[in-house]
Amino acid sequence: MADPVISSPPATPPQRSGMRPHLHAAQERWRRLPLAARIILWIVFAIFLIWLILFVTKGRFLKSPFQRIVSSSLQRDVRVNGDFQLYFAPIRIKFLADGFSISNPKWASQPYLFRADRIDARISPFSLIFGDKRRITQLLLQKGAADLEWSRDGKTNTWTMGDPNKKGEPLEMPVVQRALIAGTTLRYRDPRLFLSADLAFDTVRAQNTQFAHDIRFRGNGTMRDIPFTVRGGLLAPNETITGGRNQLVAEAVSGGTRVNVAGTLPGATVLEGSDLKVVATGPNMSLLFDFLGAALPDTRRYRFTSDLTKAGEEWRFTRLKGRFGDSDLAGKMTVSQLGGRLLIKADLATDTLDMIDVGPFIGYDPVQLDAKGSAAVVKTVAGRPRLLPDAPLRIEAIRRFDAIVNYKVRTVRGRNIPLSNIGVALKLDKSLMTLSPLTFDMAGGFVSSDISINARGAPVKTTYDIRLSPTPMGKLLGSWGVEEAGTSGTIKARVLLTGLGDSVHESLASSNGRIAIILPAGSMWARNVQLSEIDIGTFAQKMFEDKLKEPVQINCGLLAFSVRGGVAAADPILIDTRKNVMVGRGGFSFRNESLDLAFRADSKKFSLFAGQSPVGIGGYFAKPSIAAISPELLGRAGAGLGLSLVGTPLAGLLAFVDVGDAKGAACGPVLAGAQATAQRTTKGEPRDDVGQGTTAKSESGKTDRNERKSQRKKFLGIF
Known part of the structure; x- marks a missing residue:
């Protein structure tokens, strides 16, 4: 019997040391992941890849698409004539544009809504997706020029983008937490309010440890043909102060009217939730309210202080107190x-x-x-x-x-x-x-x-x-x-x-x-009644009887x-x-404010000696006169004199007898x-x-x- 043939197992290929076992295991783990998890990971990888490309290239290749897309969206000509950067650095969006401009609608008196030699900003990406406010954490603006203007009919303005016939909307500023501004100007025109203003902004480095810089502004303008000047500063906190608030100091002057504002703002362009103190002085409060487009009755010289903040569409003046003329005033106003x-x-x-x-x-x-x-x-x-x-x-x-x-x-x-x-x-x-x-x-x-x-x-x-x-x-x-x-x-x-x-x-x-x-x-x-009657007999009788105050x-x-x-x-x-x-x-x-009145009292009882003639009130409201001697009284005196001449002196008294x-x-x-x-x-x-x-x-x-x-x-x- 022949011996059985025992076959040996196939030889195992030689194993390579290194990454292959680990790669194989990683592939197995990847295949075991749910499909949704693999999709999410691919998205994260793609975002990282995009971030990396943008970070390496600084996003300069996006310049042409940016100009084209933004111009189409705003229906304005948007141009960047110099360097352009748009990328994540590392989380905030960095936007840099040299020679940046946005055109104005054709009806405007200036060709550009905004121009700047350089804009360098850090933007919160979540504010572009969520909320209605764009949040700029840092802003560098060099030689900027903004032109804000309303049309003469008050229907449109230069800052409402899109359809040129779209109704003008209120100006909504982005939230700017910190800013460095150099050589920037702002021009504002509103024909409905007869208001024009020209302001200039610059940043001055501070020397103390609490504030990094001071944004100074100054300017002038007219409102309803009344000239005014304004100046002030915005002290923006440096990065070492977490949650620091911007300190605002401003003064506006028009003739004898002077308004001083001082306090804090949540951000350089944030008025909502501000905490301001206002001091207003002047010769007449109506001149102050002219700037609001409101009519106030004239007043004497005044001085008022108030807390001021903005809440939604309201400007709230609280803890208002002061004086006008020799009178005091306190309260609140919105x-x-x-x-x-x-x-x-x-x-x-x-x-x-x-x-x-x-x-x-x-x-x-x-x-x-x-x-x-x-x-x-x-x-x-x-x-x-x-x-x-x-x-x-x-x-x-x-x-x-x-x-x-x-x-x-x-x-x-x-x-x-x-x-x-x-x-x-x-x-x-x-x-x-x-x-x-x-x-x-x-x-x-x-x-x-x-x-x-x-x-x-x-x-x-x-x-x-x-x-x-x-x-x-x-x-x-x-x-x-x-x-x-x-x-x-x-x-x-x-x-x-x-x-x-x-x-x-x-x-x-x-x-x-x-x-x-x-x-x-x-x-x-x-006494008042008897004198008004010119009833001399009764008046004398009461006087001699010491009854002057008898009711x-x-x-x-x-x-x-x-x-x-x-x-x-x-x-x-x-x-x-x-x-x-x-x-x-x-x-x-x-x-003509003249007076022409006559009062006469007739007695219910017999009076031996009564004038029985009217007391006249004449003259004017501002200068009245009393005429106690009337033509009727003179007539009675003449009649009494005649009776005295033709009769006895006692007969002359008959002209003054009141039978009652x-x-x-x-x-x-x-x-x-x-x-x-x-x-x-x-x-x-x-x-x-x-x-x-x-x-x-x-x-x-x-x-x-x-x-x-x-x-x-x-x-x-x-x-």
């Missing part, structure tokens, strides 16, 4: 743009308001008030003193903005000014200004008002509705320097007028409406005027007391503020002693016939 329209909101308060400082608010010249004090409220026009202010409302200015303002005053400082606790809610909505409510305390009473100034059309229409609640006459007279002892009556009133014109004087000089002052039952100091009982009283075309006619003047009835005639004029036949007034129509035709005697009969007086004289010095007719027209009561 300025924003809503729908392209300026909106000012403010909550303000004054602890002590000097009465002279109120003058400029209603149209008096603040310069004259500073020079002459209260005497400046009176000026001479056509040889007559004038008190009502005639400064015109700045109609075009108030049409450019809206406002919501709440203002409170604790006390008012002034001679014989019994006002306190003033509160006003002002709203300006597309040229309609309302002061509603406007309230204040007056001598124990309360005044509430609603005033509207409608400038939406021409001419301006103003409505006054002023209401005085029952107020103690004693306190009111006492605040004006009159002894109040023995006076316990009250007074209430209402003024309801509508006029046309752009000043206080014009609106009142053309006004129509009604004025009424009501005196409910009460008592008044006897005179008032049953009811009404001083009412119907106003037509700025001329007020008595409708009626009627005061009923326990012993007499006082009636009045005449009126006054808002046109005055008819008492029914107080219902009086307390209702009714017109003269509705007044009645206590027996219910129509009164024939009111409603027949003349009105104030017109500008020509003659009584207006139409005004006399209008006096007799029926007007609705307003109480």
